[in-house]
Amino acid sequence: MTTAAAAGIVDQARAEGRALLSEVEAKAMLAEHGVAVTDTRLAASVDEAVEIADQLGYPVALKVVADEITHKTDVGGVELGLADAEQLRDAAQRIHAAVTAAAPGVAPAGLSVQPMAAPGTEVILGVTQDRQFGPVLMFGLGGVFVEVLKDVAFRVVPLEPRDASEMIREIQGFAVLEGFRGTEPADLGALETMLLQLSSFAEAHPEVAELDLNPVFARADGAIAVDARILLTPDND
Amino acid sequence: MPVTRERLHRTLNPQVVAVIGDKKASGYTWLRSLQTFSGKLYSVQVDPNEIPGIEELGVENYASLTDIPERVDFAVCAVPRQVAPFIVQSCVDADVGGVTLFTSGFAETGEDLGVELQDKIYEIAAPSGLALIGPNCMGVHIPRLGVRFNRDQPHDVEGDIGFISQSGTHGMNFSLTGAANGLYCSSLVSFGNGIILEAADYLDYLADDDRSKLIAMYIEGARDGRRLFESLKNAAARKPVIVWKGGQTEGGGRAIRSHTASLASDQSIWEAVIRQAGAVAVHNLDEMVDVVKATLLAKRPSSNRLGLIAMTGGQSVVLTDAFEKAGWKVPTLTDASYAQLGEFFNIIGGSYRNPLDAAGTIGQAPEHLDTIFDILDADENIDAVAMELSATFMARRWQDKPEEFDRLITSIKRFTGKSKKPFLAALHPSHVEPEALQARQRLQAEGIPTFPSFERAANALRKSSTLAAL
Numbered sequence: 001m002t003t004a005a006a007a008g009i010v011d012q013a014r015a016e017g018r019a020l021l022s023e024v025e026a027k028a029m030l031a032e033h034g035v036a037v038t039d040t041r042l043a044a045s046v047d048e049a050v051e052i053a054d055q056l057g058y059p060v061a062l063k064v065v066a067d068e069i070t071h072k073t074d075v076g077g078v079e080l081g082l083a084d085a086e087q088l089r090d091a092a093q094r095i096h097a098a099v100t101a102a103a104p105g106v107a108p109a110g111l112s113v114q115p116m117a118a119p120g121t122e123v124i125l126g127v128t129q130d131r132q133f134g135p136v137l138m139f140g141l142g143g144v145f146v147e148v149l150k151d152v153a154f155r156v157v158p159l160e161p162r163d164a165s166e167m168i169r170e171i172q173g174f175a176v177l178e179g180f181r182g183t184e185p186a187d188l189g190a191l192e193t194m195l196l197q198l199s200s201f202a203e204a205h206p207e208v209a210e211l212d213l214n215p216v217f218a219r220a221d222g223a224i225a226v227d228a229r230i231l232l233t234p235d236n237d
Numbered sequence: 238m239p240v241t242r243e244r245l246h247r248t249l250n251p252q253v254v255a256v257i258g259d260k261k262a263s264g265y266t267w268l269r270s271l272q273t274f275s276g277k278l279y280s281v282q283v284d285p286n287e288i289p290g291i292e293e294l295g296v297e298n299y300a301s302l303t304d305i306p307e308r309v310d311f312a313v314c315a316v317p318r319q320v321a322p323f324i325v326q327s328c329v330d331a332d333v334g335g336v337t338l339f340t341s342g343f344a345e346t347g348e349d350l351g352v353e354l355q356d357k358i359y360e361i362a363a364p365s366g367l368a369l370i371g372p373n374c375m376g377v378h379i380p381r382l383g384v385r386f387n388r389d390q391p392h393d394v395e396g397d398i399g400f401i402s403q404s405g406t407h408g409m410n411f412s413l414t415g416a417a418n419g420l421y422c423s424s425l426v427s428f429g430n431g432i433i434l435e436a437a438d439y440l441d442y443l444a445d446d447d448r449s450k451l452i453a454m455y456i457e458g459a460r461d462g463r464r465l466f467e468s469l470k471n472a473a474a475r476k477p478v479i480v481w482k483g484g485q486t487e488g489g490g491r492a493i494r495s496h497t498a499s500l501a502s503d504q505s506i507w508e509a510v511i512r513q514a515g516a517v518a519v520h521n522l523d524e525m526v527d528v529v530k531a532t533l534l535a536k537r538p539s540s541n542r543l544g545l546i547a548m549t550g551g552q553s554v555v556l557t558d559a560f561e562k563a564g565w566k567v568p569t570l571t572d573a574s575y576a577q578l579g580e581f582f583n584i585i586g587g588s589y590r591n592p593l594d595a596a597g598t599i600g601q602a603p604e605h606l607d608t609i610f611d612i613l614d615a616d617e618n619i620d621a622v623a624m625e626l627s628a629t630f631m632a633r634r635w636q637d638k639p640e641e642f643d644r645l646i647t648s649i650k651r652f653t654g655k656s657k658k659p660f661l662a663a664l665h666p667s668h669v670e671p672e673a674l675q676a677r678q679r680l681q682a683e684g685i686p687t688f689p690s691f692e693r694a695a696n697a698l699r700k701s702s703t704l705a706a707l
Contacts, residue, residue, distance in 0.1 A: 020494065070494055124496060124497075126495060126496060126497025126498075127497060128495065128497045128498040128501045130462065130501060130506050131462075132458065132459055132462030132465075132506075133462035133463060133466060133506060133510055134462065134463055136501060136506055136509065138497045138500060138501065140500075146496055146500070147496075150500055152500050152505075153509065154501065154505055154506055154508075154509035155509055155513050156466055156506075156509065156510055156513055163513055166512075167509075170512075209498075210494060210495035210497060210498045211495065211497065212495040212496050212497055214496060229494075229495060231494050231495060
């Protein structure tokens with residue numbers, strides 16, 4: 001069940017020969033499917049970014065939008081916690097300078113603006129296509145847990161509620177989500193819901209080859225994806 | 238035309254078997270292995286040099302399948318690859334139930350000729366509904382009917398394990414090592430290249446097969462992963478399923494741009510698939526034998542708290558370590574249990590906190606073991622019982638005084654017969670290994686799940702505990 005807007009996003013990317021959707025596009029597709037994502041909008045100019053930030057409310061995060069750049073942080077393309085318009089303008093300049101230096105020749109499509117989400121335990125949710133089993137879902141704790149320890153759990157799509165519950169509890173670092181050294185326990189129900197939504201998203205969008213929600217903030221009062229990346233399957237048309 | 242369940246059933250419950258192309262150079266291995274077959278065995282061989290040797294074995298030989306006076310249920314084909322398509326055609330013509338192609342040299346070689354011959358076989362077999370097993374496989378083993386592909390495989394014994402193997406060696410090794418552990422197959426199929434029937438087909442069949450109380454499988458890959466997943470799920474909902482996935486397949490070399498894709502190794506996805514389907518993953522033959530054993534012979538614990546009985550203090554410590562490392566808890570017993578134990582337990586050189594260091598107490602009076610079992614059975618802090626049987630101290634003594642070993646077995650069976658709690662025995666390797674081996678085999682023959690190490694016992698009970706009861 002692909003909605004019109006999602007189909008439009010995919011069609012446009014295909015038409016432009018892009019396999020990687022922008023963060024704004026990816027989040028729009030996910031939001032349409034009910035997945036909790038931060039409200040992220042595209043600004044073509046710094047003035048427009050300020051306008052959007054005024055609407056969303058400060059503090060905001062500002063990120064470079066460019067198809068050629070897979071890891072925005074690596075090229076200095078991310079500025080967080082900007083408290084007002086002045087900080088936003090300074091940050092936009094820093095991003096411009098850093099990206100120009102790190103990725104010369106890349107002409108960014110613009111900047112994305114989103115409100116800073118209240119932090120929580122960082123987790124990663126993702127989708128990939130397995131050669132033998134089709135779409136599979138991944139869950140793990142973010143940061144060092146996923147990068148170094150590879151502490152993640154997989155399930156084949158479609159997930160049943162029991163699968164979502166089990167895969168969260170299967171990871172070695174599960175205790176971190178149960179509340180650790182005074183942190184509040186994460187809302188596991190919200191994570192389970194997000195996994196089930198992603199499962200139906202993957203079913204509805206076979207054209208999605210890879211998807212990362214990284215990080216998702218797992219908080220005591222819910223879960224929200226603050227970054228999203230979608231890579232489409234090769235265009236066969 | 239798909240292979241019907243009736244057709245596969247006929248193949249795996251044969252009354253008439255034919256071996257095609259057995260020869261002296263291989264020691265007539267197929268016909269010799271099948272000497273134990275309870276039905277009628279025929280040979281098909283046209284080479285006049287080979288026929289006298291076949292007839293010496295007391296097997297009637299015919300020049301072709303269609304000449305055999307009875308309808309053949311199951312055929313074994315051991316001819317060279319170029320001849321294989323003709324034999325498959327004659328199986329179709331003679332209305333053979335199913336055929337296993339031991340012959341190799343097909344698509345697995347990657348050569349054009351091999352691929353071409355395999356395609357030819359497929360084209361002949363697929364429309365006919367012939368239950369074609371293989372090629373490039375060892376075929377079928379049914380101990381109950383004496384159907385074997387190796388002369389050490391058991392016969393004249395009812396088995397309850399349905400075993401599916403993509404590899405002939407691992408299937409054979411399971412049938413042999415399993416039998417040495419008192420574990421027998423209802424039917425075992427090694428399916429090799431699986432061009433007509435593949436793992437999912439055998440899973441579907443065994444899920445419905447009443448003789449197979451449990452399904453065990455060795456697999457390296459699936460042509461249709463989704464179908465395999467569905468078949469696994471269906472089978473695991475009906476009986477315990479244990480899967481050993483061998484080999485790592487390559488990801489396919491496409492550009493990966495996400496964390497998720499970079500972490501999705503073949504092994505991690507298979508582990509997830511097996512778990513999600515409700516089956517249990519094992520990683521080698523020993524673990525397969527152990528988990529099958531615990532699943533068949535031990536009950537399922539209601540939770541993870543263990544009562545441990547050891548013969549010495551040192552062993553009670555490492556026995557506890559081994560089980561706790563595998564996720565078990567070794568809790569204190571109830572006050573009521575301690576009050577009862579305090580009445581008779583010999584605490585000089587022993588203790589009964591849990592683990593129970595009990596050699597002295599049992600040595601004093603063997604009926605004390607019955608009392609210990611009764612106390613652990615009644616104790617609400619305990620879900621399962623494991624016992625260390627010291628080969629070092631006891632194996633030779635049991636040979637000198639077999640009545641003591643008999644008494645021990647009687648006590649264990651009295652407990653397992655009435656308690657809902659699972660029981661495991663561990664008999665460690667020692668300096669008297671031949672005697673220990675005899676003791677292990679006797680315990681196995683009595684249906685007492687016995688493991689050669691504490692770690693293997695602990696792991697087997699943990700893995701089997703998530704599976705459905707029989």
